[in-house]
Amino acid sequence: MTAEVKVEEKQVESEVVIASAVSPVEEETRVKDVVEEEEVKPVEEKETDAEEDESKPKGVEKSSSFKEESDFFSDLKESEKKALSDLKTKLEEAIVESTLFKKKKEIPVKVENKKKEAEEKAEDEKKTEEAKTETIEAVVSEASPKEEAKTEVAKAEAVVAKEIPKEEVKSEVVVVKEEDTKEEVKVENVEEEKKTEVEEAKAETTEEEEDETVDKDIKLWGVPLLPSKGSEGTDVILLKFLRARDFKVNEAFEMLKKTLQWRKDNNIDSILGEDFGEGLASAAYMNGVDRESRPVCYNVHSVFGNEELYQTTFGSEKSRDNLLRWRFQLMEKGIQKLDLKPGGVTSLLQIHELKNSPGLTRKDLWVAIKDAIGNLQDNYPEFVSKNIFINAPFWFYAGNALLSPFLTQRTKSKFVVARPAKVTETLLKYIPAEEIPVQYGGFKRDDDTDFSNEAVSEVVVKPGSTETIEIQALETQGTIVWDIAVLGWEVSYKEEFVPTEKGAYTIIIQKGKKIGSNEGPMRNSFKNSESGKIVLTVDNVSSKKKKRVLYRFKTKTESSS
Numbered sequence: 001m002t003a004e005v006k007v008e009e010k011q012v013e014s015e016v017v018i019a020s021a022v023s024p025v026e027e028e029t030r031v032k033d034v035v036e037e038e039e040v041k042p043v044e045e046k047e048t049d050a051e052e053d054e055s056k057p058k059g060v061e062k063s064s065s066f067k068e069e070s071d072f073f074s075d076l077k078e079s080e081k082k083a084l085s086d087l088k089t090k091l092e093e094a095i096v097e098s099t100l101f102k103k104k105k106e107i108p109v110k111v112e113n114k115k116k117e118a119e120e121k122a123e124d125e126k127k128t129e130e131a132k133t134e135t136i137e138a139v140v141s142e143a144s145p146k147e148e149a150k151t152e153v154a155k156a157e158a159v160v161a162k163e164i165p166k167e168e169v170k171s172e173v174v175v176v177k178e179e180d181t182k183e184e185v186k187v188e189n190v191e192e193e194k195k196t197e198v199e200e201a202k203a204e205t206t207e208e209e210e211d212e213t214v215d216k217d218i219k220l221w222g223v224p225l226l227p228s229k230g231s232e233g234t235d236v237i238l239l240k241f242l243r244a245r246d247f248k249v250n251e252a253f254e255m256l257k258k259t260l261q262w263r264k265d266n267n268i269d270s271i272l273g274e275d276f277g278e279g280l281a282s283a284a285y286m287n288g289v290d291r292e293s294r295p296v297c298y299n300v301h302s303v304f305g306n307e308e309l310y311q312t313t314f315g316s317e318k319s320r321d322n323l324l325r326w327r328f329q330l331m332e333k334g335i336q337k338l339d340l341k342p343g344g345v346t347s348l349l350q351i352h353e354l355k356n357s358p359g360l361t362r363k364d365l366w367v368a369i370k371d372a373i374g375n376l377q378d379n380y381p382e383f384v385s386k387n388i389f390i391n392a393p394f395w396f397y398a399g400n401a402l403l404s405p406f407l408t409q410r411t412k413s414k415f416v417v418a419r420p421a422k423v424t425e426t427l428l429k430y431i432p433a434e435e436i437p438v439q440y441g442g443f444k445r446d447d448d449t450d451f452s453n454e455a456v457s458e459v460v461v462k463p464g465s466t467e468t469i470e471i472q473a474l475e476t477q478g479t480i481v482w483d484i485a486v487l488g489w490e491v492s493y494k495e496e497f498v499p500t501e502k503g504a505y506t507i508i509i510q511k512g513k514k515i516g517s518n519e520g521p522m523r524n525s526f527k528n529s530e531s532g533k534i535v536l537t538v539d540n541v542s543s544k545k546k547k548r549v550l551y552r553f554k555t556k557t558e559s560s561s
Contacts, residue, residue, distance in 0.1 A: 068385055069243065071236045071342040083247040087238050088227040090253050094214070095226050100257060101212040101264070220260065221335050233340040240346075244381035244410065259379045268328060272336075276326040279309055284330055286337070288435035288444055290349045294385055295337045296431060297330065297350050301357035304365055314364035320371075327372050331380055347385040349430060355391035355420070360399055370406055377411055386430060388416045390423045390440070421517075425487055425548075432456065433485070433550050438521050443483045443552065450481045450523070454552045461491070461540040461547040471534040471553045473497070478527070480534055482553035485521035490514075491547055492539040495524060499532040509534070514541070521550075 073081065094100040218225050223233035238256075245251040263269060284299045304310050313323050334348045358365055376384075389396065396417070404412065418426035424441025433456040436442020443456065461467045473480055486493070494512035499505070509526055526534060540547045 068347065069239075071239055071344075071346060073235060073342075080242070080247055083242055083249050083252075084235065084238060086249045087242060087252055088234070090249065091225060091238070091256070092227045094253075094257075095216060095218060098211050098214045100214045100218075101261060102210070218260075220263075221340060223340050232342060236340050236342060236344075236346055240382035244408070255378070255381070259381075262375075262379050266325075266328075268332070271325060271329045272332055274325065274329060276322060276329065279312060280323070280326050284327070286330075286334060287437060288431070290385075290431045290435070292385075293345050294347055294349045295334050295345075296435070297334055297348055298353060298437075299350065300353045301365075302353065302355055304358050304362070305356055310358070310362070310365075314362075314368065320364070320368055323368055324372055324375065328375070331376065331383070335380075335383065347383050350384050350387045351427070352387065352389045353391060354389055354393060354396055357393075359393075359395050360402075366399065366402065370403055373403065373411075374406055377408060384414060386414050386416055387411075388418065388426065388430065390418045390426065391420045392417050421488070424485075428550075434552070441485060441487070441520060443485070443521055443550075450525075450556075451483070451552065451554055454554050456483075456550055456552045459538075459549045459551070461486075461538050461549060463540060463546055464543050466537060466539040467549065469536040469538075469549070469551055471536070473526075473528045473532050473534060473555070475555065475557050476528070476530055478555055478557045479525055480528065480553060480555050481523070481525040482534065482536070482551060483521055483523050484536060484549065484551040486515070486538060487548045487550070488517055488545070489519045489547075490517050490542060492541060494537050495526075496535045496537075497526055497528060497532055498535055499530050501530065501532075504530070504532075512537070512539075 070076070073084070076084065091100075216226055220237055223237050224231040225234060225237070227234055238252075241252040241256045241259075242249070245255055282300060283303045284297060286295055286297050288296050290296055304313065313319055331348075337345075338347070339345050360366065400415075416426065424436070427436050427440055427442070431442070433442045434451070434454070435444055437444050443451070459467050459469060469484075471480055471482060492512055492514050493510075495509035497507040497509055499507075507526075509524065534553075536551065538547065538549055
């Protein structure tokens with residue numbers, strides 16, 4: 001347990017869960033250590049001291065370390081206050097002086113100068129060429145005998161070579177035709193070269209950056225960015241960028257500018273109105289809230305195991321770009337549910353379901369995941385409080401090692417990984433049972449009409465012991481509905497109705513039977529015609545492990561139903 005305690009200390013002090021500097025094998029070991037610490041700790045802590053009270057109903061315990069930094073200015077450290085003030089000053093100046101954005105501008109003057117230089121050079125070369133040609137023709141014309149032509153031409157070339165630089169002579173070709181008494185001299189001129197240079201001068205453009213006018217009412221996620229407007233959400237947004245860059249003002253400012261430019265270039269402000277079809281709807285969706293009222297987003301990677309959907313999603317560059325935009329749209333929808341002000345809900349909780357998801361052989365999928373993570377990390381800083389990976393297969397650790405170099409330490413510090421046997425237990429630390437979908441061991445059902453916001457209680461059953469849960473049925477005409485779940489099950493369970501009247505027969509609702517570990521939450525109901533109580537009995541047959549029992553109930557009278 002010593003190694004696990006060290007991992008926990010490292011996580012609390014430096015918020016580092018998976019270090020990018022370690023080898024894949026070491027990284028896998030470190031991730032597993034974190035998994036064990038995250039999942040085992042709530043069961044082991046204070047076990048001896050709490051033994052007397054474990055069997056009593058109580059609220060479900062949540063993670064004690066699941067707290068984000070405050071967005072109130074008064075709660076910041078002095079160095080953080082200064083960084084925030086400095087960033088606000090830089091942002092105010094950039095907006096007022098219109099230096100927040102840069103755009104490229106072509107400068108035609110430089111092109112004209114280039115063109116003029118090329119034309120002047122071509123003219124000089126033309127004059128030199130004419131002089132050379134005249135000299136050669138003069139020498140050749142004076143030579144009468146045919147056999148002396150070569151000698152005279154050679155003399156002419158010597159004269160020209162003395163008067164004209166060597167590199168210019170190299171470009172000339174002198175041809176003597178021996179068939180005629182009059183020698184023809186063909187000289188290759190530089191007209192083509194001159195033409196090419198002029199055309200290149202026309203084609204060349206010089207780009208220069210200039211400031212682009214900035215709207216003083218500029219907003220980001222609906223929050224005014226101009227600090228002098230005094231919006232209480234401005235500090236919240238700026239603190240996100242500062243925390244993403246360890247309160248380094250210049251780096252945070254550059255990150256903010258790049259995000260704003262990225263949103264302009266990709267037209268993100270209008271992305272909510274785009275229709276991406278129904279194919280991706282099951283791949284990710286918002287469902288419920290966590291214990292801090294943060295919206296929860298579920299990402300179900302197994303849907304890409306469908307070959308048709310996979311090819312439709314990753315078959316071309318256009319479809320992959322479409323996937324990224326859909327993911328950005330989902331993030332924008334989640335942000336709309338937030339309250340971006342100090343003390344408000346300012347981040348989301350992400351759940352990644354990895355059961356039956358495609359493995360490392362699906363390269364296109366992993367490239368898309370890397371691109372999505374990179375863009376979300378760079379342009380949506382501190383909008384995710386935790387990334388919880390559930391039903392993680394073995395290959396996930398290798399995939400995580402591949403993605404790790406592209407993640408910041410702060411991003412990696414928010415990773416929580418749960419093996420299949422610990423999914424519900426892990427989720428319960430962050431999400432209340434009534435908000436966890438039934439497929440993950442919670443009580444949340446779609447379009448549920450039986451329950452609304454009824455509280456969930458918990459009872460711990462010691463190894464080899466039995467506990468009963470009693471639900472009073474005081475009404476003689478009513479229906480009692482209840483949900484019950486045992487983490488890991490492997491218990492014997494039965495349900496009965498015991499009338500209040502002495503001598504009345506006990507009614508068996510469900511016979512006692514052993515329930516296996518794969519069983520999910522159960523819901524049942526009983527319509528009573530007399531007063532009494534529902535008795536739920538849980539017999540822990542394990543001699544080593546205690547069991548956590550979650551339950552809730554509701555009495556529906558004839559009038560309420």
